[in-house]
Amino acid sequence: MKKQHAFAGYLLIGIGLYFLLSKLKLPIITDFYSWPTLLIIIGLAFLIHSYKTKDYQHLLGGTIILGLGIHFHGINHYSFWIDHWGVYPLIIGIAFIVRFLKTKEGFLPGLILIVLSLIVIFSVNLPPYLNWIYQILEFVEQFWPIVLIILGVYYLKKKK
Numbered sequence: 001m002k003k004q005h006a007f008a009g010y011l012l013i014g015i016g017l018y019f020l021l022s023k024l025k026l027p028i029i030t031d032f033y034s035w036p037t038l039l040i041i042i043g044l045a046f047l048i049h050s051y052k053t054k055d056y057q058h059l060l061g062g063t064i065i066l067g068l069g070i071h072f073h074g075i076n077h078y079s080f081w082i083d084h085w086g087v088y089p090l091i092i093g094i095a096f097i098v099r100f101l102k103t104k105e106g107f108l109p110g111l112i113l114i115v116l117s118l119i120v121i122f123s124v125n126l127p128p129y130l131n132w133i134y135q136i137l138e139f140v141e142q143f144w145p146i147v148l149i150i151l152g153v154y155y156l157k158k159k160k
Helices: 003-024 027-032 035-053 056-077 087-103 107-121 132-157
Strands: none
Touching: 003 027, 003 035, 027 056, 035 056, 056 087, 087 107, 107 132
16 A cells, blocks of 8 residues: 555545444444544544554644544543543643654653643642642643744744
8 A cells, every 4th residue: 555545545444434333323332423533533544654654744643633532532421531621731742752752752842741731630639838830820821822832933943
């Protein structure tokens, strides 16, 4: 199979299986007849394509799409699932680490995003001597789009 058609092939197989299984109405997988499953399929298609063709440029995007699909599925179907904005930087941090494992790029941003998101997610009940973290989190929650813009400009201007 040629590299240029491999992604389309994986994607068509995944979507075809999705619709075939939805037509069969198997009770064991009825929770997966939803739009987050399509995100999971697209993310898996990117990841499978990247690993099979040894073209790792889609690992970051594939992992993010897969993570978002899993997260949205979890929110819709599991009461224990964490519905907090800190999950999104966690997904992106994991995607950086997945990409790092093959390309050796992005370890530090991935690690920083994972640590910060875990602090944010679990900072709901901090002891009184760590109350200063709440002030920092309020500031971050208000101005986080500026951080994204700065990171985007940095990556556009960064020379390899």
